[in-house]
Amino acid sequence: MAKDTLIQINQINQLNSIRKKYNELLKYGNEHPQTVQQNLEQLRKRILLDGLPPESEQEIEERKNGVNKCSLRGLVWKVLLGIKDVSxxxxxxxxxxxxxxxxxxxxxxxxxxxxxxxxxxxxxxxxxxxxxxxxxxxxxxxxxxxxxxxxxxxxxxxxxxxxxxxxxxxxxxxxSCHLYLDAKITGVHTATNLLDLILEFVDPELYEYLKTRNYHPYLFTQPILSLGTATPPLDEVLHLWDFYFAFGIHLNVICTISQLLMMRDVLLQHQSPCSLFRSLPEIDSKTILNISIHIIRQLPDYLYDLLVVHPVDQIDLSSIIGSTPLTTNTL
CATH class of the missing domain: 1.10.8.270 (putative rabgap domain of human tbc1 domain family member 14 like domains)
Known part of the structure; x- marks a missing residue:
C-alpha cells in the first residue's frame, strides 16, 4: 500500500475517533441533563484539545440538499449556546x-x-x-x-x-454580543480600543512601528465586526467560532491580534504596513489559536476581565488609554 494512502487512512481514522468522542459526550449530556455544567466543561476541553472535525461528505451533501438535520458541529454549537428547543x-x-x-x-x-x-x-x-x-x-x-x-x-x-x-x-x-450589533456598534469600537491596548502590551516593538505609519485601531473594525468572516476560507473561520462559542466571543479580539503577529516580519519591513490590513492573509485557525492561547496567558487579569465583558457591557477605558504602558505588575 502506498505511503500517501496509509497517511490518508490514518487521518480518516483519527477524525472518526474524534467524531466518536464528541458523539459520546453529546449522548451522555442528553442522558444526564442534571450534570450540565460538567458536560459543558468536558465539551470545552475536547474542543481545546482536538478541535471539531470538518464536516463529513455526507453532512455537506445533506446541507446542500436541504436535509433538516444538524451536523456534529451544529449539535455542538447548539449545546454551547444553550439552545434546547426551537419553535x-x-x-x-x-x-x-x-x-x-x-x-x-x-x-x-x-x-x-x-x-x-x-x-x-x-x-x-x-x-x-x-x-x-x-x-x-x-x-x-x-x-x-x-x-x-x-x-x-x-x-x-x-x-x-x-x-x-x-x-x-x-x-x-x-x-453574547449585542453591543457589537447595536446601531452604533458600540462593542466593536470598544473592541478595537482593547485590541490597541493588548497589541501594545504583547508586542511593543510592532506597536510602536505601526504608530509611526498611520496606524489606528479602527482599521480593524471590519474584522472584529464580522467575527473573522471577512477573511477566507470560511471552513477555517468555523474552527475559530468553535473556540469562541466554547470560551467566549471576546476571544475574537485576541485572534485578530494573532493574525497581526503572524504578519509581524512583513509588517516591520513594509513602508506602508497599514495598507496590508485591508485584506488580511487567509485564516490558519490552528496557528491563530496557538498564538491566541499564548497571548491569553500573558495578559494581566484586569485587562482580560475587561475583554471578557466588552461584547455585552459598556466599559470605560479612558483611565487606561494613553496612560503608562500596562504591565503584569501594575495590574
Whole structure:
C-alpha cells in the first residue's frame, strides 16, 4: 500500500475517533441533563484539545440538499449556546410578517454575503438569509438589522438547518454580543480600543512601528465586526467560532491580534504596513489559536476581565488609554 494512502487512512481514522468522542459526550449530556455544567466543561476541553472535525461528505451533501438535520458541529454549537428547543411555529409566524423596515438594507447586503465562496452559495440561498434576517428584525426591533449581521447569520445557515440557524443566531446576537450589533456598534469600537491596548502590551516593538505609519485601531473594525468572516476560507473561520462559542466571543479580539503577529516580519519591513490590513492573509485557525492561547496567558487579569465583558457591557477605558504602558505588575 502506498505511503500517501496509509497517511490518508490514518487521518480518516483519527477524525472518526474524534467524531466518536464528541458523539459520546453529546449522548451522555442528553442522558444526564442534571450534570450540565460538567458536560459543558468536558465539551470545552475536547474542543481545546482536538478541535471539531470538518464536516463529513455526507453532512455537506445533506446541507446542500436541504436535509433538516444538524451536523456534529451544529449539535455542538447548539449545546454551547444553550439552545434546547426551537419553535418552528414561532419562526413561521415571524416569516409570515414579510419584509421588515430594514428590508432594503438586508436585500443589499445579502447579495454580498460570502459572494466569493462557491460552496456557501451551494448550501445557503439568499431567500434563507433574507427570511432569517427579516424575521430577526421583527422579533428583536431594538436591534433590528445592522450591516454585519448578514455574514454572522450566513455562517449559522452554512452549518445548521434554517430554523436551528435562526435560533442560534438570535440567541447569540442578543445574549453574547449585542453591543457589537447595536446601531452604533458600540462593542466593536470598544473592541478595537482593547485590541490597541493588548497589541501594545504583547508586542511593543510592532506597536510602536505601526504608530509611526498611520496606524489606528479602527482599521480593524471590519474584522472584529464580522467575527473573522471577512477573511477566507470560511471552513477555517468555523474552527475559530468553535473556540469562541466554547470560551467566549471576546476571544475574537485576541485572534485578530494573532493574525497581526503572524504578519509581524512583513509588517516591520513594509513602508506602508497599514495598507496590508485591508485584506488580511487567509485564516490558519490552528496557528491563530496557538498564538491566541499564548497571548491569553500573558495578559494581566484586569485587562482580560475587561475583554471578557466588552461584547455585552459598556466599559470605560479612558483611565487606561494613553496612560503608562500596562504591565503584569501594575495590574
Amino acid at each position: 418552528a411555529d414561532k419562526y413561521i409566524e415571524l416569516v409570515k410578517k414579510g419584509a421588515s423596515k430594514q428590508y432594503q438594507k438586508i436585500r443589499k447586503d445579502i447579495g454580498r454575503t460570502f459572494m466569493k465562496d462557491s460552496q456557501f452559495s451551494q448550501i445557503v440561498s439568499q431567500d434563507q438569509l433574507s427570511r432569517c434576517l427579516n424575521a430577526f428584525a421583527h422579533d428583536c426591533p431594538e436591534l433590528g438589522y445592522v450591516q454585519g449581521m448578514n455574514v454572522i447569520c450566513g455562517a449559522f445557515l452554512y452549518v445548521l438547518p434554517e430554523i436551528d440557524a435562526y435560533y442560534c443566531f438570535s440567541t447569540f446576537t442578543t445574549q
